[in-house]
Amino acid sequence: MRHDGLDAARDLLRNTFGHTDFRGQQAGVIGEVLAGRSAIAVSPTGGGKSLCYQIPSLVRPGLGLVVSPLIALMADQVSALQQSGVAAENLDSKTSLDTRGDIWRRIEEGSCSGPKALSGDGGSRSFPPGSEQKEAR
Numbered sequence: 001m002r003h004d005g006l007d008a009a010r011d012l013l014r015n016t017f018g019h020t021d022f023r024g025q026q027a028g029v030i031g032e033v034l035a036g037r038s039a040i041a042v043s044p045t046g047g048g049k050s051l052c053y054q055i056p057s058l059v060r061p062g063l064g065l066v067v068s069p070l071i072a073l074m075a076d077q078v079s080a081l082q083q084s085g086v087a088a089e090n091l092d093s094k095t096s097l098d099t100r101g102d103i104w105r106r107i108e109e110g111s112c113s114g115p116k117a118l119s120g121d122g123g124s125r126s127f128p129p130g131s132e133q134k135e136a137r
Helices: 006-017 026-034 049-059 071-083 097-109
Strands: none
Touching: 006 026, 006 049, 026 049, 049 071
16 A cells, blocks of 8 residues: 655665664655645765655656766666665666657556565656656666
């Protein structure tokens, strides 16, 4: 069963990422995003900014889309998410057309909508092939 809010975010933090609780401003930022409001997170390298967009993308219905110029960092994060059982994908300028097509097909089918335990609604939003988004989960 899917539940909303910071309780669901904390459950996901423990069960998917293996952390017992949020650090610093993470809970506040994630709470704002889960409430549908804009938020900004400024913290040092390694301060946990990635969880501020990864967790809301997994708790909220639909597709979480992250646009970043940091291709190597995003590739590492997507790999780590996949190892944790999260349906994550990386689309960047080096992704072949065949692979792009395969990723967009899976997005449209809903198979890139998050961990199996969280995707019970089956919903996803899709973006047309060839659009300019750089990375998608």
